Amino acid sequence: MNRESVTIAPDAPWTRPWPEEGLERLGWCPVCGSGERELLHEALKDAVFFCAPGCWTMWRCASCYSGYLDPRPTVATIGQAYGNYYTHQSAGSRADSSSLSLLRRIRRALSNGYLNARYGTNYQPASRLGPGLAKMLPRQREKLDARFRWLPKPVAGQRVLDVGCGNGGFLLNAHDAGWQVMGVDPDPDAVATARQKGLEVWLGSMEAFAGEAGLFDAITFSHVIEHVHDPKSVLADTYRLLKPGGTLYLDTPNIDSRGSRIFGQHWRGIEAPRHLVLFSLNGLQQLLQQCGFSVIELQRRRSMDRGIFLSSFRIARGLSPFGNQPKKLPVGLALRTRLLCVSTSQLELITLLAHKKMTTKISIAMATYNGEKYLQEQLDSFVTQTCQPDELVVCDDGSTDATLEILEVFRQHVSFTVRIYRNEINFGHIKNFEKSLIILYR
């Protein structure tokens, strides 16, 4: 859709009420569960795609400061809000380098040089000057990083899942970087488009992996989490599906942004009723921590702001945000957007990476031979540690005293795994300890 102005037909779907039986009432914040709230916006309509029926009320949580619709469409009826949604439009591909002007070819080579070094792609032509230059040009670097979602460079065989992958544009980039890629999306047309590109994409959402755990090294959500009814359960599922040390990437409109304050109910991030929740940074961080994530890294992503201001301005004038006019903000408004103090927590999008903790297995390797005099004391010392081991591997070198009996009694009385091996011949203490280490590592 690319209309400049919006003509309101008397029977247009978006002017009708949402069916009453398709509404659910919450009374509490879907981010933190608090019932304390204040009215934020009333009479919100679909001013973005002009396809969803209904008139909506947004509340602001008094505890975590996130915004949410209440009442809102039920899970069963939310599909009615997505008539003209754009996820299945094909993404533009990069032009062949040879068709570019000399200046653009140089820029392409510098960009490729940076992407190859940072993300593991093998784009050509590539300049070795790219990584150094990117450090000096943070705005340019940010645009390149956004295409790869700031993910770490993968090692062979690492897997990324993109939830709400649309036509698979990001998955193609991730594939270029060496990731094994997989996507899920609820839009059948988007899934068909992605599959035509050879991508492994499933229709639906996270439920495709119900009961699974530790499948992915990275899971990404771009403009997705604000659309889901139960963000807490989605992020808990994400945590479970990540491997230890895995990375979550997430971006979503920021209710504390400058645009939200300046444009109010016309802010592009509102997008009722498809956006059910608009997170505050505080609310989202708390939710991620509750789901187990640690080390949350915020990205300072400024390049989206201008486009969101302009879209919001068009919405405020009753125009489509995707139209071509006006191309600039009026001077006063442009100044306001620039004069407001801009910390990372006030940018139009919250963009972050969060990590699942590494799990460290504590194992003890031990070699024994006729040690009945000191063995019990040594074993007891393992039990009295504040952090118990996960396993104890013991190789006995053919003891003829009570060593094995002591070990067996110990094995039956501790909560961690004790594996006992007995050598048929005497190896000597060095080789015996080596054997216990080999068993421990295999």
Ligand SMILES: [Zn+2]
């Ligand atoms: Zn809340």
